[in-house]
Each structure stands twice: as structure tokens, then as C-alpha cells.
Amino acid sequence: MYIRYMNSKLFRGTLDTIILTMLRDNGKMYGYEITKSVKEKTNGEFKITEGSLYPALHKLERKGYLEIHLLKVDNRMRKYYSLSKKGNKAVKEEITEIQSFIHSLSLIVNPNT
Amino acid sequence: MYIRYMNSKLFRGTLDTIILTMLRDNGKMYGYEITKSVKEKTNGEFKITEGSLYPALHKLERKGYLEIHLLKVDNRMRKYYSLSKKGNKAVKEEITEIQSFIHSLSLIVNPNT
DNA sequence: TTTGTATACATAAGATATCTATGTATATTC
DNA sequence: GAATATACATAGATATCTTATGTATACAAA
Numbered sequence: 001m002y003i004r005y006m007n008s009k010l011f012r013g014t015l016d017t018i019i020l021t022m023l024r025d026n027g028k029m030y031g032y033e034i035t036k037s038v039k040e041k042t043n044g045e046f047k048i049t050e051g052s053l054y055p056a057l058h059k060l061e062r063k064g065y066l067e068i069h070l071l072k073v074d075n076r077m078r079k080y081y082s083l084s085k086k087g088n089k090a091v092k093e094e095i096t097e098i099q100s101f102i103h104s105l106s107l108i109v110n111p112n113t
Numbered sequence: 114m115y116i117r118y119m120n121s122k123l124f125r126g127t128l129d130t131i132i133l134t135m136l137r138d139n140g141k142m143y144g145y146e147i148t149k150s151v152k153e154k155t156n157g158e159f160k161i162t163e164g165s166l167y168p169a170l171h172k173l174e175r176k177g178y179l180e181i182h183l184l185k186v187d188n189r190m191r192k193y194y195s196l197s198k199k200g201n202k203a204v205k206e207e208i209t210e211i212q213s214f215i216h217s218l219s220l221i222v223n224p225n226t
Numbered sequence: 227t228t229t230g231t232a233t234a235c236a237t238a239a240g241a242t243a244t245c246t247a248t249g250t251a252t253a254t255t256c
Numbered sequence: 257g258a259a260t261a262t263a264c265a266t267a268g269a270t271a272t273c274t275t276a277t278g279t280a281t282a283c284a285a286a
Contacts, residue, residue: 009125009126010126010127010210010211010214011126012122012123012125012126013122013123013124013125013126014123014218017222018218018221018222021221021222022221038221041220041221042217042220042221043217043220045213045214045217046217046221095222097123098123098218098222099222099223100158101123101158102215102218102219104155104156104158104159105127105131105211105215106215107154107155107156108131108134108135108151108154108155108159109130109131109134109208109211109212109215110212
């Protein structure tokens with residue numbers, strides 16, 4: 001990996017929920033696929049670095065939010081993640097929280113809301 | 114001060130911009146007033162702790178974003194802050210950034226956007 | 227009269243999330 | 257054979273915020 005990405009400091013706190021939401025919407029995904037998909041979905045705005053992504057996935061796994069199955073494709077390993085029952089419950093709560101956060105933040109930074 | 118506030122982890126990265134925006138909208142404010150005003154504007158959602166607020170104000174001051182004048186009211190000191198020219202420029206950029214962030218985040222967590 | 231609440235500032239120490247940097251390895255394109 | 261893309265991993269640094277604590281005045285309630 002040669003390309004370095006730059007992330008916004010605003011990211012902080014939202015990464016876990018972003019990952020969980022991607023998994024909710026796509027059933028199962030592997031790490032690299034998540035970064036590509038998030039980048040695409042946000043028109044290049046959100047670029048998740050590997051140093052952020054993999055530790056985050058491991059943490060979510062430790063918390064019991066993710067289920068894993070490994071697959072070898074083109075002689076390269078892929079670690080597929082999907083939401084566990086616990087993860088499915090968590091993603092709903094976290095999205096509600098993020099939407100509430102966005103709403104409150106808009107009340108400050110957006111005129112006429 | 115006896116009441117302890119709880120902040121969301123989502124806050125991270127937005128505090129400086131929130132402070133600058135409040136100052137932009139209100140001309141000049143003192144620290145305590147900012148916390149009250151932010152809490153009121155967000156219907157109790159954003160509760161800025163003193164341990165977050167004052168260090169943030171000091172940092173923004175060091176960066177040259179703020180102008181200060183002290184005032185004694187009811188025998189209590191107030192430190193009034195207002196935006197410097199540099200702060201005025203910064204707040205515009207940071208709000209644009211936050212709005213772009215909100216937009217991208219919505220693309221992920223909100224269906225049909 | 228002292229207890230609690232509100233106002234008003236400040237800072238040290240700790241937690242934690244993310245970034246930077248680095249490492250391994252395979253496949254494909256130039 | 258050099259660069260790019262795919263695919264994982266982790267140690268160490270950094271930044272931001274929280275928790276905890278401190279000082280001080282004013283006022284209401286008990």
C-alpha cells in the first residue's frame with residue numbers, strides 16, 4: 001500500500017457506526033471492500049485508512065458485534081464480516097444517535113433550521 | 114460547580130467550530146454564556162463541560178482567532194471573546210467543512226439521500 | 227448558618243480514538 | 257522490474273476531550 005489518505009478530525013466517533021451501517025446495508029463485506037465502498041458512497045470524501053479500519057474491526061469483533069468467515073480469493077485472503085444479532089441491535093441505536101447528533105449540529109452551524 | 118455533564122463521543126472535532134460559530138452569530142460572548150447558549154440552542158443535547166470549553170478557548174486564542182476584553186459584572190470576572198479577522202476567516206472554512214461532513218455522513222446513515 | 231445552586235474562571239491527569247508509519251504478501255499492469 | 261491494486265496487521269505518536277479538582281462570588285432555602 002503506497003497511497004496515504006488524509007482524514008478529517010470530524011471523523012472521530014463516527015467510524016464504528018459507519019462500518020456497522022455498511023455491513024447492515026450490504027450483508028457481508030471484507031475490510032478493503034468497506035473502505036472502497038465508503039469512499040465511493042461519499043464521492044471520495046471519506047477515506048478510511050487501514051490503520052483506522054482494521055483496529056476498529058477488531059474492536060467491534062471483540063465487542064461481539066461481528067461474525068467472521070474467511071475466504072481465499074485469487075490466492076489472497078479475505079476476512080468477511082457480517083453483523084451479529086448484537087451488532088444488528090447496536091447499529092440501530094448508533095444510527096439514531098448519529099442522526100440526533102447531525103440534527104443538533106445543524107441547529108448550530110446552519111442558519112434557519 | 115457541582116453538576117457534571119456527559120458528552121457524546123461524536124462531539125470530537127466539532128467543538129472549536131461550534132465555539133467560533135456562536136461567536137460569529139452573537140458578536141461577543143464569555144465562556145459560561147457559550148455553554149448555556151449552546152445547550153439552549155440544541156434543546157439540551159450539547160452540554161459542553163468546563164474542562165472542554167476553557168482549554169478550547171485558550172487554544173483558539175493562541176491561534177489568533179479570538180479577541181478578548183475583560184469585564185467585571187456583579188463582582189465576578191467575565192472574559193469576553195469575539196472573533197478576530199483571522200477567526201472570521203477560519204469560521205467560514207470550518208463551517209463549510211462541517212456541512213460537507215454532515216452531507217457525506219448522511220449519505221451513509223440516511224436511506225434515500 | 228451552612229447547604230445547595232448558579233455563576234465564572236482555570237488546569238492537571240487520564241482515557242481513547244484515530245493517524246502515521248511500517249510490515250507482509252499476491253496479482254496485474256506498464 | 258517498477259508501480260499500482262488488492263488484502264491483511266500492528267506499534268507508537270498525537271490530538272481531543274473527559275474527569276476531577278481548585279478558586280471565588282451571590283443568593284435562596286433549610
